[in-house]
Amino acid sequence: MSSLTDLVAIVQRAQQSALALSAMKGTDRSRALQLMAEVLAEQQDDILEANTLDLEISREMAVPELILEWLKLTPERLQMAGKTLQRLAELSDPIQQILNVPSYQVDECQTYSQLTPLGVIAFIYESFPELGVIAAGLCIRSGNSLVLRGGPEASHSNQAIAQALRLAIDDAGLPVDCLQFLPTDHGDLIRELVTQDQYVNLVIPYGRSSLVQQVVRQATAPVLKTAIGNCYLYWSLSGSLDMARWMILESHRSEPDPVNAIEKVLIHREHSSTALNMLASSLKEKGFKLRGDASLVENYPELFATGVEFSEWGQAYLDNTIAFKTVNGLEAAIHWINQYSSGHADCLATESYQESRLFALGVNSAMTYINASPRFYRNPKRGSSIALGMSNQKGHRRGLIGLETLTTLRHIVQGNGMV
The missing domain is CATH 3.40.309.10 (Aldehyde Dehydrogenase; Chain A, domain 2)
Structure with a gap:
C-alpha cells in the first residue's frame, strides 16, 4: 500500500465484506471463530518469533519500558486470546435479535427492533498484539468488518497474527476482506484512516492518552474513546x-x-x-x-x-x-x-x-x-461480557466495550396495507 487510493480501496472492500458478513448465519461466524482459535494455536511459535524480533528492534530504538511490557507476548497471553475466540464462538448470535419497542407503536402495525452490526470498525492500537485477536473475534461475532492499525513497535507481531486470522476466515468461507491489516512501513496513515467516514462506522483507539487524543482530534468518523488507569x-x-x-x-x-x-x-x-x-x-x-x-x-x-x-x-x-x-x-x-x-x-x-x-x-x-474490586477482565470467568476495553465517554457507548457496543438498533414497522 503506497497511497491514499490504496487505503480507500481497502476500506471499501471492508465495507462490502461487512454487508456480506452481516447476512451470514451465526453458525458460520461461530465456525470461523473456532478455526481462528485453532490457527492461532498452530502458528503460535511463528507469532512468538515475530514478537521476539519486534522486542529486539524496540529495545535497540530505546522504546519506553511500559510499551515493551505491553508488547511482549507470552504463550499464556496468546493462549488466553485463543480461549476468548473459543468462548465467543459459543455465545448466542448477538445480531438479528428481536426486541420489543413499546414506546413506539403505529396503528394496525407490528413494531419491533433488532440489533444490527455497525459495519466497519477501525481499531488503532499501540503494542498489545493479542488485542488484534480479541478485536477480530468481537467483530466477527457481531457481524462487523475490522481494519487493524497497530503501532510500528509491534509490526511483525501484528502482521503474523493478521495473516493467521485471515487464513482461518478464508477457510471458514467468510469474506476474507472482513479483516484488513494496515502495515506501518508505508507511513503514518492514521489521519487518513479516521477520516474515511464514508466507509468507517466506528474508530476505537487503544493505548496511551496521547494516542487516544490524537485520534479524537483528527477523526471525522465516530470515535469510541478508551481509557487506562487514573x-x-x-x-x-x-x-x-x-x-x-x-x-x-x-x-x-x-x-x-x-x-x-x-x-x-x-x-x-x-x-x-x-x-x-x-x-x-x-x-x-x-x-x-x-x-x-x-x-x-x-x-x-x-x-x-x-x-x-x-x-x-x-x-x-x-x-x-x-x-x-x-x-x-x-x-x-x-x-x-x-x-x-x-x-x-x-x-x-x-x-x-x-x-x-x-x-x-x-x-x-x-x-x-x-466495596468491590474494579479489576478489569477481558474474558471473565463467568457471565458473557467479553470486553476489549473500557470507554469513559458519554457518546456512542460507555463502560465495557463488548459485543453490544459494536451493534446498533434497527426499527421495523410491519403493516398489512390497511389505511
Missing part, C-alpha cells in the same frame, strides 16, 4: 483498612494492562495515623511507589517522600505508582473525582449505606465500585 478510590472514615488495601491490590492484577488500576487514593483527613501507616507499609512491601500531597509529605515523610505535582492528579501513571491526598469528606471526594479522574472506573470503601448511595449518584464515571 482511577480513584475514596477511603471513607468508616471504610475498613482491609477493604481499602484489597481493592487497591486487586485492581492492579490485570495483565498486561491493569485498565482499572487504582492510582489515586483520597483519604478522610481524620483517618488514624496507625491505619494510614499500615496501608502505606503494606503497599510498599508489594513494590508500590507512594506519593503524597503537601500535608501528607509534611506529616508522614517516612511514608511519602515524594510530593505530587498538580498536573499528576488528572494523568495516568500506568505503573506501580499510587498518589494519596487528604479530603474533608465524601462531598469533597466526589467533587475531586469528577474533576480529575479519567472517568471510567472509580471506587469507594465504606461501611455506610448512605455514603454508598451518595457516591453512586454523585460520581460522574462510567462505572462505580463500592
